[in-house]
Amino acid sequence: MGIMTGRSIIERGVTQHRADALLVACGDYRFVDDWHKFMCEKGLNYKYYCYTPPGATKGIISPRSALSDTRLDDIATYWRASQGQIRTVFELHHEDCAAYGRSLAFTCAEDERRRHFEDMRVARLAIDRRLMIEHERMNPIAPFDVSYVLAYGHVKPNKTDDYDFEILEDIDGVLGRPTAPPDERPFAAL
Numbered sequence: 261m262g263i264m265t266g267r268s269i270i271e272r273g274v275t276q277h278r279a280d281a282l283l284v285a286c287g288d289y290r291f292v293d294d295w296h297k298f299m300c301e302k303g304l305n306y307k308y309y310c311y312t313p314p315g316a317t318k319g320i321i322s323p324r325s326a327l328s329d330t331r332l333d334d335i336a337t338y339w340r341a342s343q344g345q346i347r348t349v350f351e352l353h354h355e356d357c358a359a360y361g362r363s364l365a366f367t368c369a370e371d372e373r374r375r376h377f378e379d380m381r382v383a384r385l386a387i388d389r390r391l392m393i394e395h396e397r398m399n400p401i402a403p404f405d406v407s408y409v410l411a412y413g414h415v416k417p418n419k420t421d422d423y424d425f426e427i428l429e430d431i432d433g434v435l436g437r438p439t440a441p442p443d444e445r446p447f448a449a450l
């Protein structure tokens with residue numbers, strides 16, 4: 261048995277708190293404040309893990325590629341950090357994303373939006389498969405119950421760095437559920 265020395269876990273600020281949402285969003289500097297505001301408006305301030313690779317879930321769309329494996333491994337790390345408590349995964353993409361060659365790579369705004377939506381749906385299935393595997397390793401008896409919200413940021417008219425969100429998919433009606441009061445705890449331990 262080891263000898264307890266130094267400060268306790270609580271004194272070191274390591275808590276048992278676990279977030280029950282995971283956000284996968286593009287880390288574009290123009291987009292960051294918008295998706296954080298979006299999550300706060302959903303009552304999730306300090307209640308979500310945040311994974312921000314370029315293009316959000318774009319790296320996940322090529323099955324069994326090294327990049328896809330890396331992205332899914334990272335998401336699985338958040339799942340384990342939550343001890344399997346993540347119940348909602350948010351995928352937030354945005355217009356004029358550099359990972360997609362910006363808006364210039366598309367013939368029109370609708371083509372761009374459609375491509376993002378298709379990629380998000382492909383990624384959703386891959387994330388779900390991976391989380392189900394993690395869940396079965398961790399707690400094979402409990403039912404697997406994860407919902408997904410897919411949203412797309414449109415550049416606001418006459419702006420270059422502000423976004424309005426369009427909800428593309430919320431099959432389980434997550435956004436219609438009442439949310440808990442704001443939680444001002446300083447951070448969720450990873």
Ligand SMILES: [Zn+2]
Pocket residue numbers: 286287288314315316354356357358359
């Ligand atoms: Zn982007």
